[in-house]
Amino acid sequence: MAAWPGEEIEERAAEIAAHAYVLLRQPSGWRHRRVETITVLSHEQVRRHVSVDFTVPEDVGDGLRVSAHEHAVPLAFLTKRPLVHFDLRNEETHAIPLLTAEQNRMIGRELLYQVLTGDLAAQDADDGAVTLAAGPLVEAVLGEDERRLEDRIAELEAKYELEPLSDFRAMAAVLSRYFIVWAVVRGVERRRIFKFAYDERYSQLPAFRYFYEAQGCTEAWSYHVEVAVPQDLRARTTSLGDDARDVVLASGERNSDRPALYYSADPAEEFERPGLFVHYGAERWRFLAPGAIVAAVIALLVAPPLLFADLHRLAGSAGPAIGLVLSTSAVFSVLVLRTDEHPLLRVMLLPYRLCLVACTLAALFAAAALGFQAAPWVIDVTWTVAAIVSVAAAGILSIATVRAPSVRSGPA
Amino acid sequence: MRIPFLRRKPLTFSEEVARSTIVPSREAAMPRLRDTRTLEEIRAGAKRSRAIRANGGSPS
Numbered sequence: 001m002a003a004w005p006g007e008e009i010e011e012r013a014a015e016i017a018a019h020a021y022v023l024l025r026q027p028s029g030w031r032h033r034r035v036e037t038i039t040v041l042s043h044e045q046v047r048r049h050v051s052v053d054f055t056v057p058e059d060v061g062d063g064l065r066v067s068a069h070e071h072a073v074p075l076a077f078l079t080k081r082p083l084v085h086f087d088l089r090n091e092e093t094h095a096i097p098l099l100t101a102e103q104n105r106m107i108g109r110e111l112l113y114q115v116l117t118g119d120l121a122a123q124d125a126d127d128g129a130v131t132l133a134a135g136p137l138v139e140a141v142l143g144e145d146e147r148r149l150e151d152r153i154a155e156l157e158a159k160y161e162l163e164p165l166s167d168f169r170a171m172a173a174v175l176s177r178y179f180i181v182w183a184v185v186r187g188v189e190r191r192r193i194f195k196f197a198y199d200e201r202y203s204q205l206p207a208f209r210y211f212y213e214a215q216g217c218t219e220a221w222s223y224h225v226e227v228a229v230p231q232d233l234r235a236r237t238t239s240l241g242d243d244a245r246d247v248v249l250a251s252g253e254r255n256s257d258r259p260a261l262y263y264s265a266d267p268a269e270e271f272e273r274p275g276l277f278v279h280y281g282a283e284r285w286r287f288l289a290p291g292a293i294v295a296a297v298i299a300l301l302v303a304p305p306l307l308f309a310d311l312h313r314l315a316g317s318a319g320p321a322i323g324l325v326l327s328t329s330a331v332f333s334v335l336v337l338r339t340d341e342h343p344l345l346r347v348m349l350l351p352y353r354l355c356l357v358a359c360t361l362a363a364l365f366a367a368a369a370l371g372f373q374a375a376p377w378v379i380d381v382t383w384t385v386a387a388i389v390s391v392a393a394a395g396i397l398s399i400a401t402v403r404a405p406s407v408r409s410g411p412a
Numbered sequence: 413m414r415i416p417f418l419r420r421k422p423l424t425f426s427e428e429v430a431r432s433t434i435v436p437s438r439e440a441a442m443p444r445l446r447d448t449r450t451l452e453e454i455r456a457g458a459k460r461s462r463a464i465r466a467n468g469g470s471p472s
Contacts, residue, residue, distance in 0.1 A: 022454065048437075048438075050439075060451070063451075077439060078439055078440075081438070083438060113458070114461065116461075117454075118457065127461075127464070131461055131465065178439075202435045207432070209432040211434050219442065243425065243426050268444065277425065277428050
């Protein structure tokens, strides 16, 4: 009687694990290229799109068979925590099935025992006793119980007087927190490109500098990473590096709206904390330059009259007309204060918008004091405050404009 | 554009990261293992390991 769906995997778990182990040990040997695109959804959320271009070697492919025409291919290690908007597709954007959690555990169990066997093969040990003693440890790893994992492995080593089980320790650490993404593939004999994507949330710090962890940069022969920078923003600097070793591996174009980096890792190279550093800036001509111009015009309308004109006399003659002129500044401010933009840009521009709002309100109060022919001291105070606020706002916005990246200028 | 009188020493990669918002990855890299056994050796080891588990400590 033919095996039911799933039964074949149960029977073949050890075979699949052995063949996958060969693949996983040398990811750059069969994964040609890995392309990661980071799309900034908001100031607290990104979406990662990952495409994996691979060819399963002929001598390994059959060992990964899970049914007559399907093979399980290990694409990546993903966290066991729930993934948001996870999606796995092939070249034709058709959805691809994954192995179930139980099937994943079956193969994971065999994989852990095989890694343990590798560690024991290099030393003179009672592999029967150690294998049995490691059983609860293996089940704890698969059961997501990572408590005292290190200590429990150390106890096993001490009890049987073993050399450090370094491979087993490393594999157990990964499989206790991550699961293998087993894509069920039809047509494993040819070169394939599979794509997966998921969202990530995080807490934004005040500075608009981001470090996107990129553990996958060594998981293929070549690694390409791109950042889809939101409209009206620029990536001032972009660099791929390892935070633990303080090294830069590749740098991207400056002031780019879509920086792209390429890196090809040495197969023996291991990074502790690889990632992509991106420093964003608001595009100069989106708000900052128009805002600086409006603030400068308001400052010119307020500061020179305060210094050189007799405001008290003007209040009696031309006050309403001057009030009308100053009120028009509010119209221009509203034009540059529109907020139909990307959430990250909105957060980034908030302090500058507040500057322009303060400047405009100060000018309106000064105009109102003159227009309503307020008491002389009220006119003095409102015009002095308006002059200080507008000059300060113009200064802040001008400096921000000069420092902002722009598509019309060269690298900063 | 550089602001006059405002020249600062460039930050190192780690210094930049220390001031950054960390966006975690849901992925892990495959650990680099010392094991250099061939596929056939791995399969033989797996067979022995399964036999040990099936027979409660003895491979046969």
